[in-house]
Amino acid sequence: MGRAFVYVIVGGGVAAGYAAHEFVKRGVSHGELCIISEEPVAPYERPALSKGYLLPEGIELILRTRVKSADVRRKTLLTGTGETISYKYLIVATGARALRLEEFGVNGSDAANVCYLRDLADADRLVNVMQSCPGGNAVVIGGGYIGMECAASLVINKLNVTMVFPDAHCMARLFTPKIASYYEEFYQCKGVKFVKGTVLTSFDFNSDGTVTAVNLKNGIKLPADIVVVGIRIRPNTTLFEGQLTMEKGGIKVNAKMQSSNSSVFAIGDVAAFPIKLVGETRRLEHVDAARKSARHAVAAIMEPEKTGEIDYLPFFYSRVFTLSWQFYGDNAGEVIHFGDFYGNTFGAYWIHKGHLVGCFLEGGTKEQYEAIARAIRVKPRIEDLRRASEARFGICIVFEAQTSN
Numbered sequence: 001m002g003r004a005f006v007y008v009i010v011g012g013g014v015a016a017g018y019a020a021h022e023f024v025k026r027g028v029s030h031g032e033l034c035i036i037s038e039e040p041v042a043p044y045e046r047p048a049l050s051k052g053y054l055l056p057e058g059i060e061l062i063l064r065t066r067v068k069s070a071d072v073r074r075k076t077l078l079t080g081t082g083e084t085i086s087y088k089y090l091i092v093a094t095g096a097r098a099l100r101l102e103e104f105g106v107n108g109s110d111a112a113n114v115c116y117l118r119d120l121a122d123a124d125r126l127v128n129v130m131q132s133c134p135g136g137n138a139v140v141i142g143g144g145y146i147g148m149e150c151a152a153s154l155v156i157n158k159l160n161v162t163m164v165f166p167d168a169h170c171m172a173r174l175f176t177p178k179i180a181s182y183y184e185e186f187y188q189c190k191g192v193k194f195v196k197g198t199v200l201t202s203f204d205f206n207s208d209g210t211v212t213a214v215n216l217k218n219g220i221k222l223p224a225d226i227v228v229v230g231i232r233i234r235p236n237t238t239l240f241e242g243q244l245t246m247e248k249g250g251i252k253v254n255a256k257m258q259s260s261n262s263s264v265f266a267i268g269d270v271a272a273f274p275i276k277l278v279g280e281t282r283r284l285e286h287v288d289a290a291r292k293s294a295r296h297a298v299a300a301i302m303e304p305e306k307t308g309e310i311d312y313l314p315f316f317y318s319r320v321f322t323l324s325w326q327f328y329g330d331n332a333g334e335v336i337h338f339g340d341f342y343g344n345t346f347g348a349y350w351i352h353k354g355h356l357v358g359c360f361l362e363g364g365t366k367e368q369y370e371a372i373a374r375a376i377r378v379k380p381r382i383e384d385l386r387r388a389s390e391a392r393f394g395i396c397i398v399f400e401a402q403t404s405n
């Protein structure tokens with residue numbers, strides 16, 4: 001037995017939600033669209049999980065159902081319940097999964113007080129464990145997005161927090177050492193401790209299998225009532241391996257979000273798509289990319305003649321404590337810091353081959369964020385690096401560069 005739909009979205013996260021919204025906006029007919037998600041709830045915004053719905057209309061929502069296999073030649077999916085779902089167009093929005101400690105040779109992920117954070121179930125679990133050890137010791141493994149945001153939440157909830165990561169500073173993929181030191185000092189003032197340049201090697205457990213301590217490669221043992229692990233993610237591509245072309249660990253798509261099979265589109269964290277600004281294909285693990293790639297894929301499916309190539313400006317952001325930053329573009333080339341690193345507003349420009357290609361800004365106003373986004377889109381030529389580095393208020397450089405370009 002099976003069902004057939006014109007459009008099927010596999011995955012029920014951010015990108016799936018925005019794709020569904022776009023289908024509805026563009027007038028999908030009742031019963032034409034189906035979403036299959038292994039989660040028990042309709043698509044929702046993930047960033048809210050670490051900080052603070054999209055409602056289906058006429059959409060067949062198949063929840064708590066994992067797609068077990070896909071046959072892109074036959075245009076069918078097989079679900080965990082044994083149903084075959086066929087499609088005319090498939091949108092792959094399977095996102096990514098959190099890497100587990102076992103993939104780094106450390107056992108213990110299944111212990112009751114070891115937490116990950118990717119979906120609603122993880123968030124509920126983390127809150128339960130956190131509430132079970134008031135004033136206790138929390139060890140956060142990983143210094144990226146999840147690690148930083150969880151550490152802030154844990155310390156706000158009055159736990160003693162220690163962050164452990166192998167890099168020289170936090171957010172190593174994006175922050176410069178100077179930017180990172182601002183955030184690390186801010187976190188330290190809030191009570192967070194940092195153990196950098198080392199990794200977790202094993203846990204100590206009590207008799208019921210609960211973790212009691214974290215052992216690090218540098219010999220340090222940290223007592224732990226809760227462990228939160230945020231050590232990167234891996235795109236969920238397994239269903240399509242050997243069937244679709246892969247790149248950068250994800251499903252390779254063209255500028256219409258279309259994969260190597262013309263009936264299959266990929267969006268969100270799982271998709272590697274062309275970024276015009278940098279002239280290469282990249283996979284972005286950010287919510288804005290999920291939203292915009294979703295809308296673009298639906299437009300390309302429903303109105304192919306009217307839909308051009310995606311021209312996405314990479315945009316990342318985070319909010320922790322009273323801090324809030326945004327980043328646009330690419331963090332390649334030479335860095336010029338600006339602003340007041342002892343105050344609230346500062347940032348950095350990245351200048352690559354004489355052009356402004358990226359900008360990070362902490363504590364900006366809405367207008368300033370919009371201005372840097374506009375400037376990065378233009379990629380203005382920066383003639384005078386020395387002047388740029390001397391500027392007290394870097395944002396004016398962007399305005400000047402924009403107007404002189």
Ligand SMILES: Cc1cc2nc3c(=O)[nH]c(=O)nc-3n(C[C@H](O)[C@H](O)[C@H](O)COP(=O)(O)OP(=O)(O)OC[C@H]3O[C@@H](n4cnc5c(N)ncnc54)[C@H](O)[C@@H]3O)c2cc1C
Pocket residue numbers: 010011012013014015016036037038039045046047048049050065066067068093094095096117118119145146236239267268269270284285286287288290315316317318319
């Ligand atoms: C806690 C948290 C905080 C974040 N904060 C930020 C932030 O501040 N800023 C930012 O830019 N980004 C942030 N991100 C990243 C952002 O949320 C992701 O980029 C975004 O969720 C990607 O959307 P997606 O739809 O591709 O994947 P997801 O939202 O992960 O959705 C994937 C969906 O596919 C389902 N699925 C997977 N495989 C199958 C299968 N075989 N069958 C059925 N269903 C399947 C999953 O269950 C899930 O519902 C955060 C992420 C997390 C986890």
